[in-house]
Amino acid sequence: MTILLLGSGGREHALAWKMLQSPKCSKLFVAPGNAGTAQIATNCSLDILDFDSIKSLVLQEKVEMVVVGPEDPLVQGIYDFFKNDETLKNIPVIGPSKVGAQLEGSKEFAKEFLIRHHIPTAAYDSFTAATVEKGYEFLETLQPPYVLKADGLAAGKGVLIIQDLAEAKEELRNMLVHAKFGKASKKVVIEEFLDGIELSCFVLTDGKNYKMLPTAKDYKRIGEGDTGLNTGGMGAISPVPFADAILLEKIETRIVKPTIEGFQKDGIEYKGFVFIGLIIVKGEPIVIEYNVRMGDPETEVVIPRLKSDLVELFQAVADEKLDEVTLDIDERSATTIMVVSGGYPEDYEKGKVILGIEKVADSIVFHAGTKLENGQVVSNGGRVLAVTSFGENFQEAIKKSYQNIDKLHFDKMYFRKDIGKDLDNS
Known part of the structure; x- marks a missing residue:
């Protein structure tokens, strides 16, 4: 079977690595992929939100299944695009419909779904620029800290947890009136802190x-x-x-x-x-x-x-x-440690040559933000590599990951040295 995988991160490298272990997978395309997927599959420099380009590739290469890694194409309706196209409708897309993807695309949609189906979740209400004053009143009914969530997709950064009521009110105004998170915060969900x-x-x-x-x-x-x-x-x-x-x-x-x-x-x-x-x-x-x-x-x-x-x-x-x-x-336990660019999650530099991947032993290196440049693997994102290891317990697996990270090097590379420490007594 010929499969197309959409995405370019560590998640996609791990999915590609696993799918290629299947005798059912004869050819794998990854769009756009990274330096890691380039070594095991065929990368395609496609915009994953350009559904017409995806259609052209699928028909040209006789793709028989599409696996969607990130959320954006799902929220934009790639499942429905295939389902409603005569030439694509028999090609399965692994991912929800556009309506299903609203569970991530809209915090309010998700909250309403949870309440409707009696699934335990925190108390909440949602507000727009027109109801910002009501938002202030709702904040006053809660105990600190205050949780503010941009309703739309904000690349995992649209959630604020604030201790001070006055600051929470100010940030609510920043999100709704001053579009702190762009379109994502046209509506804001305020939630009880758990x-x-x-x-x-x-x-x-x-x-x-x-x-x-x-x-x-x-x-x-x-x-x-x-x-x-x-x-x-x-x-x-x-x-x-x-x-x-x-x-x-x-x-x-x-x-x-x-x-x-x-x-x-x-x-x-x-x-x-x-x-x-x-x-x-x-x-x-x-x-x-x-x-x-x-x-x-x-x-x-x-x-x-x-x-x-x-x-x-x-x-x-x-x-x-x-x-x-x-x-x-x-x-067995599995652990992964992320190696990131210096300055991440704020400003960071790309294009740093990565050395030592070939020296890693008894761990798997999944590429996250990398690309090939003149035959060399270079950094191409904030999160660069994930070093995954197995062990009889997570402490043993973590130790292996750290031992192998010591073999890696690129300029301004950073990683946390305390992953799993909070679980040592659990």
């Missing part, structure tokens, strides 16, 4: 049946001790040590099942990944957000733990026969 420990739950669904993938925990802050600015993620661990059988059962019965049943009740076409961001408060799971694709860097620890054939799983999703396949998981 204090607990976060956990990522991943589900693969054909819209009716589902498989729960391994849990993971990622680390968002740039600085050690979870300090500093939010990033796309500085590292991840799977499985999560505190996610025992009791908690997993609560997550499945209270959150996963009602979510998939909600798709059916609401007539939402959904064939792909559901990433459920959870917070565990006093042992009870509560939904913070939905994403409609795999997380990054969580993909780099969840996908390597799959022993099952990923292409076979995707085919079962397309055929609505996910209940007929089994999910086989590696019992």
